[in-house]
Amino acid sequence: MKKSFCTVVAFLLTVGVYAQKIKIDKGEIKLDEKTIGYIEGKKPVFKIYNLDKSSSVIAELKSAPNSDSMTLPWIEIKNEATGKTNELEFKNKSRKFSAFNYDRSIIYELMDRGYMTADGLNAESIENFLNGESAGIAAKHLGIQGDIDNANRLADAYQLTIDDTGVIYSVKAKNQDPNDKKIGYIKMTSPASNGELMYEIMDLDNYKIATWYAKGAMVSGYNKFLNQELITYDNKVFKAAFDNRGNPIGYKMSKDITPMNIVRVLVGNGYTLGNQYSENRK
Structure with a gap:
């Protein structure tokens, strides 16, 4: 019963986040018109702050060289002070992802994963993520791109x-x-x-x-x-x-x-x- 209750709560929380609307207005990150933080920069590098700007995180879009236009970049999250990094992939492509609003797409991704909430940046969760096991996303994408490059070189030779x-x-x-x-x-x-x-x-x-x-x-x-x-x-x-x-x-x-x-x-x-x-x- 307890497990079922927790599952229902998690589902409702997820639905709640999906129903909320993120807007970025002159650097202010607004959730249903409530300011929950700030963002500055432009593609590919964004810096995201909490409300009082006492903490921040860098979110940089990364992609493999020569990757095709249909391949989404991934997000490298970085603590500017310590240099620690880890990586995220956009997982909700069909829901809130927009190639014209990468800043907003990044915020949705952080919220979906609990790294940002209605109260702003979740510094503890982000720090745990950065200290955790590497996601290995860059290695995967660059490995795939390496295979593509090798295939192209072989095809060129023919x-x-x-x-x-x-x-x-x-x-x-x-x-x-x-x-x-x-x-x-x-x-x-x-x-x-x-x-x-x-x-x-x-x-x-x-x-x-x-x-x-x-x-x-x-x-x-x-x-x-x-x-x-x-x-x-x-x-x-x-x-x-x-x-x-x-x-x-x-x-x-x-x-x-x-x-x-x-x-x-x-x-x-x-x-x-x-x-x-x-x-x-x-």
């Missing part, structure tokens, strides 16, 4: 091109004819069975290596929707961005940026096409 019939070429083609630079094929289906855009990538033996889906695709053996993602024949999933800027007038596969994005991701992750899958499929 000097990929795609012609208007969907033939994929590379200077690293390992064909008997040294003048034959084909390594595979790509074809587009629009609309696909789910009503969206789809690309299929085949090797030189016409074995399907991967299928890319634009939106809302369900595939047997994978329990999430595929959105601008490809799934390989061995059930690995990679992100590859849709980009329609290559064909402002008419359509040519050779000018379509999306299939090139898809093939680059495949090659960069070790799927170099050619005839390398024949033995695996016998």
Whole structure:
């Protein structure tokens, strides 16, 4: 019974915070028109004070170099006096997050986690957080970005091109004819069975290596929707961005940026096409 009561109280407190409205007016942080603290600075670094400005915390937005525009930054929280830091990720993307109001989004995030309340900064909770175990968010994001950078370097080395019939070429083609630079094929289906855009990538033996889906695709053996993602024949999933800027007038596969994005991701992750899958499929 006690556990159930605590759960209900926690739920009600959460609902209460969600219902409250944060506004920042000339540096004042207002919760339902009540000033609860102050904030100064601009993206990416903000300094947040309690009401009497006796304590403060630095909140800095961090992101991995070359990360795509859809990837949210994370927040590094820092005690300016001690230099101690820890990290937070934006967890409520659909509720209060706004790319146009990062300062307000940070305040909502602090409130959701109890580091800021209707009484202002919760210095004790923040200090416990800073003294606690590192969240490791930077290491995770930078590691992912490192994998992406390595994949891009590998794809660059293959000097990929795609012609208007969907033939994929590379200077690293390992064909008997040294003048034959084909390594595979790509074809587009629009609309696909789910009503969206789809690309299929085949090797030189016409074995399907991967299928890319634009939106809302369900595939047997994978329990999430595929959105601008490809799934390989061995059930690995990679992100590859849709980009329609290559064909402002008419359509040519050779000018379509999306299939090139898809093939680059495949090659960069070790799927170099050619005839390398024949033995695996016998």
